[in-house]
Amino acid sequence: MKTKKNLFLILLITCTFISCKKDEKTPEPTHFSCNIRTFYIVNEGAFMAGNSSVSYFNSISNHFEQDIYRTVNQQPLGDVALSMAFFNNKTFVVVNNSGKVEVVDKKSFALQGTITNLSSPRYILPVSETKAYVSDWVSNRVAVVDLSTFDITNSISTGQGPEEMTIAQGKLYVTNSGGFTDDSTITIIDTATDQYLSTLTVGINPNSITSDSNGKLWILCRGTTGLLWDDPSDDIGGELICLNPSTGSIELRLPFAATEHPFKLRINGAGDRLYYLSGTSGFMGEVFTFSTSDTILPTSPFINKSFYGLGVDAVTGKIFASDPADFNSRVTVFAFETNGTEFCSLKAGIAPTFFAFP
Numbered sequence: 001m002k003t004k005k006n007l008f009l010i011l012l013i014t015c016t017f018i019s020c021k022k023d024e025k026t027p028e029p030t031h032f033s034c035n036i037r038t039f040y041i042v043n044e045g046a047f048m049a050g051n052s053s054v055s056y057f058n059s060i061s062n063h064f065e066q067d068i069y070r071t072v073n074q075q076p077l078g079d080v081a082l083s084m085a086f087f088n089n090k091t092f093v094v095v096n097n098s099g100k101v102e103v104v105d106k107k108s109f110a111l112q113g114t115i116t117n118l119s120s121p122r123y124i125l126p127v128s129e130t131k132a133y134v135s136d137w138v139s140n141r142v143a144v145v146d147l148s149t150f151d152i153t154n155s156i157s158t159g160q161g162p163e164e165m166t167i168a169q170g171k172l173y174v175t176n177s178g179g180f181t182d183d184s185t186i187t188i189i190d191t192a193t194d195q196y197l198s199t200l201t202v203g204i205n206p207n208s209i210t211s212d213s214n215g216k217l218w219i220l221c222r223g224t225t226g227l228l229w230d231d232p233s234d235d236i237g238g239e240l241i242c243l244n245p246s247t248g249s250i251e252l253r254l255p256f257a258a259t260e261h262p263f264k265l266r267i268n269g270a271g272d273r274l275y276y277l278s279g280t281s282g283f284m285g286e287v288f289t290f291s292t293s294d295t296i297l298p299t300s301p302f303i304n305k306s307f308y309g310l311g312v313d314a315v316t317g318k319i320f321a322s323d324p325a326d327f328n329s330r331v332t333v334f335a336f337e338t339n340g341t342e343f344c345s346l347k348a349g350i351a352p353t354f355f356a357f358p
Contacts, residue, residue, distance in 0.1 A: 033062055034344035036335055037313060039320070040068075040356040042081050042093065043349030046328045052081035053349040054093060056109075064346060066330075069093070069102070072109045077102065084356040087126035090147075091358075094121045094134070101134060103150060106358065113150045118143060125165045125172075127191065133172060135162035142174055142187075144194050154194050158187040164208045167191060168217055168245040175219065178205040182224050186243075202250070203239030207263050212292045213271030216251070217243040220265035223256065225282050232280065238262040240276075240290070240297065254297050262288075269314035275302070277310050284308055287321060287340075303340050309333070311355025322352035 038059045045052035053067040054077065069077045078098035085092045086106060092115075093102045101115040101124055115124075119139040126132040126147065134143040135158075142162060144154035159176025160183040166173050172189040186200040186209075203221030211217050219241040226234030237260045242252035256262060262278035262285065272292050278301075279285030286301035287310065309322035319336040333352050335344040 034335065034346070036318060036344060037316060038358060039311075039313065040084060040358075041320075041322070041333060041346075041348045041352045042084050042354035042356065044080050044082065044324070044327070044351035044353050045077075046350055047080060047097065050076055050079045050098075051350060052077050052079060052095060054081065054084070054109075055346070055348045055352070057346065066347075066349060068109050069104070073104075073111045081353075082121075083123050083354045085124050085126060086356070086358050087132070087147075088129065090126070092124045092126065092132070094124050096120050096122060096137070101145075103147075115145055115150045115152070117152050122163050123165060125167070127167065133165060135165055135174060137161050137163070137177075137179065140179065142172070142189065156187075156189055156194060156196055159183040159185040159199065162187065163206075166209050166211055166217065168211055168215065171197065171245065173209060173217060173245075175206040175209050177207045177222070178224075184221075186219065200243070200248070202241050202243075203253070203255075204236055205238075206241075208265035208276075210265055210267045210274070211271070212267065212274075214292070215245065216292070217245055218265060218267070218274060218292070219243060220262050220276055222261045222263050222282055223258075225261060232259045235259050235261075235280075238278070240265075240274075242292075252295065254295075256297065261285075264310040266310055266312040267314075268312055268317050270317075275310060275312050275319065277307055279306060284323075287319065303336060308351070309353040309355065311357070313357045315357065320355045322348065324351040324353070327351045 041055040043053045056065045056068040078095035080097035082096045083094045091104050091106045099118045103113045120137040122135045124134045132145045142156045143152045146153045161177040161179030163175045163177040174187040176183040176185045188197045205222040208220045221239040223236045223238035235258050237256040237258045240254040259280045261282035264277045266275045274290045277285035284306045287303035289302040307321040308324045311320040317338040322333040325331045333348045
């Protein structure tokens, strides 16, 4: 039998059958001559090993720091870092299995505070100097955080396994990825009052969301791999959905094949081209791209190689992708030109999963 959440099982198996090593010694800073902007890589680390990290590339000095949080703060980041966000002079690093969000100075990366009392945070969305939303996966809620004190001031119930979020026309849209089961909904919250407004039914297990240049919302649903571990006959494929937040209506639904399970939806800076990963496992996939004016899903991958993490620099349009290997060793991340040609690679931490561009 297989679970509905392959990624969770893979992480658990990795930690159970592969000895979770202690942190490798932080390597000496390395210099690379890559024509890329300053960016960060969030590395999950090995599950339950407490060796997640943030890698940092400075484009001015061509300096690459493998574990900038540890280097600056002289302490480990925690267990399973998943995402990062910027707001004004602050950077927020979400550390899922440690149940916290570390708040650091945007320039120095020095620790300023920690948001705690979270079960399994996934993403943070700062909306002002004094407020942010955090999706909390296991507790099925969005936490409202006072950024002046780093305290949780409110909690809003969602569907199962809340993941990525976005704001449109004064409303917070939360993808409910299914948690340990399945879900097919988006939770909509009033950002002025932090009150639940409504639930929108979409495809099975929505996991990522973004807005385009026309203000439309694009939602990527993973589908489900069913219950049979080695038999795809009970799979239900993913779906790409376009929602008009002005009317609340779904304007386009594009289903994937039954065995295709897409995730990690990203958009370019112009807001007219989407990128995502898609494969049969639900946690690894090739890179596909889709114009927001298209009405048919692509049939061939844009980058014909399987990855786990995906990022797109909104300024340059360059694409970054990573393979977690065994979830226990440091691995290489790759950078691609806008035409899909690889032009640079850097060795990051363990299981790089998220790319952030200040």
